[in-house]
Amino acid sequence: MPQDRDPRRIRVTCPHCGASASAPAEFVGRRVKCAAEGCRQSFELRAPADPPPERPQPSRPPRGPGGEPAPTLPQPPERTFFQDTVASNPGEVRFNPIQWQRHHPLPFVAAVAAAVVAVLLWVGLTMAGHSGGIPTKDGGETPIWLFAPACLATLAFFTWTHARRFKSGDANPGVVVALNPTLLAVATDLTQGAGEFPAVRILRINLKTSAGEPLRVGSRVPTVALYAQPHDKQAGHWSDFAPVPVEYGTSNPQVVQRVLASFPDEQYDFLEHALSQIEQPFQPGLYALWSTPGKAPGRKINKPADF
Structure with a gap:
């Protein structure tokens, strides 16, 4: 990761x-997203009017009155905007529910089928002379047909959730690492503002092509992701992230190409280096790439204690 003294930052x-x-x-x-906890609002990144002057470095450590090295104050943790938090598509990837259903047909079919069955059952019971309701504890009845709008409302809620992901989720680079089944590795930084917590999630996808090209090992696939709240608020990082391919939400090849073009090659270099630290053959899951006492980078996260 580049340091703050890098003139490119x-x-x-x-x-x-x-x-x-x-x-x-x-x-x-x-447009970038603030990595501070409780914010994560997007804004346009502008160059500073007057860059701060470079602080001169002493030729040797300062000495105290007795000649011993003077104590130095600890530096506060630096907040950084990891490149993956750049939302290259805030409000620009218009979610297409039909495209989503093509890749995830079961929830849609189940919700619609349950709604139809509820209505037909209510109609059949009513025509047969029955009340068409389910008895309640207070002696009343709940009409069976009410389950139909409940199922459709649930479907609408999940559709809204996915639309939010594609509208405001972070764009992250992904690379295919295996076929049959197709596994996609996606890199990000789970930081909430202080420090760096690089991570990789490997997930199964049901895509055969991306950007009009057949998928193969090494193919680049753009994704968008939402982040999960931390298990420990003092940890300084999100507990997980859930990337999905951009093509799950849009069939527009121009949108896919635009998101792909937003990732510099350095991000893919980082992902390649990260994958070299993960045990093969690759398995789906979340992998932490930072070191902690007694825990090496590339470890799989199965529970909060694994961080």
């Missing part, structure tokens, strides 16, 4: 919460 202040951070200079003019 600039200082950024979130206009929504005031959090200070650093970001790659090449992202000036793009």
Whole structure:
């Protein structure tokens, strides 16, 4: 990861919460998302008017009155905008429910079938002279037909959730790492603003092509993701993220190409390096790539204690 002294990075202040951070200079003019906990609002990244002067480094450590090295104050953790938090498609990937159903037909079919069965059952019972309701504890009845709008409302809620993912979710680069079944590896940083917590999620996808090309090992597939709340608020990172291919939500090849073009090659270099730390053959799951005492990078996260 590039350091703050890298001239290719600039200082950024979130206009929504005031959090200070650093970001790659090449992202000036793009929309980014604040990584601070409780914010994550998107805004346009602008170049600073006057970059801060470089602080001169002493030729040797300062000495105290007795000649011993003077104590140095610990530096606060630096907030960084990881490149993967750049939302290259906020509000630009219009969610197509029909496209989603093509890849996930079961929930739609189940909800519609349950609604139809509820209505037909109510009609049949009513025509047969029955009440067409389910008795309740207070002696009343709940009409069976009410299950139909309940099923459709549930379907509408999940559709709204997916639309939100494609509208405001973070765009992340993905690479196919296996076929039959097709496994996709997606890289991100789970940081909530302080420190860096790189991670990779490997997931199964039911795509045969991407951007009009047949999938093969090494194919690049753009994704969007939402992040899960941390198990421990003091951890400083999200507990998980859920990427899905952009083509699950749109059939527009121009949108897919636009999201693909938003990822610099450095992100794929990082993903390739990350995969070298994960045990093969690859298995679906979340893998942490930062070191903690007694835990090496590339470990699979099965429970909160694994972090």
